[in-house]
Amino acid sequence: MRNQFSSGRHREVVSSEAMIQDLSDEDVEHDVPDSWREAPVRDDLAAEMHRLRGLVMAQGTETETVLRRVVAHLNPDANVEKSTAGRLVQDVRRLLSDEDEQHWEYELCGIEEAVERRNHAVHSKVSIGSVWRDYATGGGERVPVISLLGDEVYDEADLLEDFGLQQAATRFAVEILLYLQRGEG
Structure with missing residues (x-):
């Protein structure tokens, strides 16, 4: 599965929270607390x-x-x-x-x-x-x-x-x- 962070074109540090949020938004099967989704990273x-x-x-x-x-x-x-x-x-x-x-x-x-x-x-x-x-x-x-x-x-x-x-x-x-x-x- 490819997402916005796997292309090698992202030139900034990417936090684990941003990746979790990105993958969660793609309906990946992860238990992510709602509080992580409230404010976009x-x-x-x-x-x-x-x-x-x-x-x-x-x-x-x-x-x-x-x-x-x-x-x-x-x-x-x-x-x-x-x-x-x-x-x-x-x-x-x-x-x-x-x-x-x-x-x-x-x-x-x-x-x-x-x-x-x-x-x-x-x-x-x-x-x-x-x-x-x-x-x-x-x-x-x-x-x-x-x-x-x-x-x-x-x-x-x-x-x-x-x-x-x-x-x-x-x-x-x-x-x-x-x-x-x-x-x-």
Whole structure:
């Protein structure tokens, strides 16, 4: 069975709710609560948030790549290929001398905060809340009034801030790597 989401031409993230609604509307045998059918799912309203989440994730991956190089520099025998960013920061802290860890405390805290925000962007669901607005001429439309990422009120500006935090974390990791490679530590 083919529906609007199986053609490969849909260029936005499609929520599971939209797919359930689409398949339910085609009289597919699924038990779908009526409350899911009341408000049509409008994934297009969340498209920019999904795009920004992608930027946060991609930049977070760059930080992770640099952290792998930092750990490998500090311990050439370390197996870091499958380590998560959080684990890599812990390894960096463990492998740095006390003096170097103290020197880089601000940067390491910034990286840790970026890892937390990246994980939030990756693992939290985007939800857009809307209200019905009547037209004076009859009919109406649903108008978005709130966006959530997980259980936090979150919007594009928040994700842009998270993206900036990811960029700063990558810079911090690069600064630590270069410091170590120059033998300054």
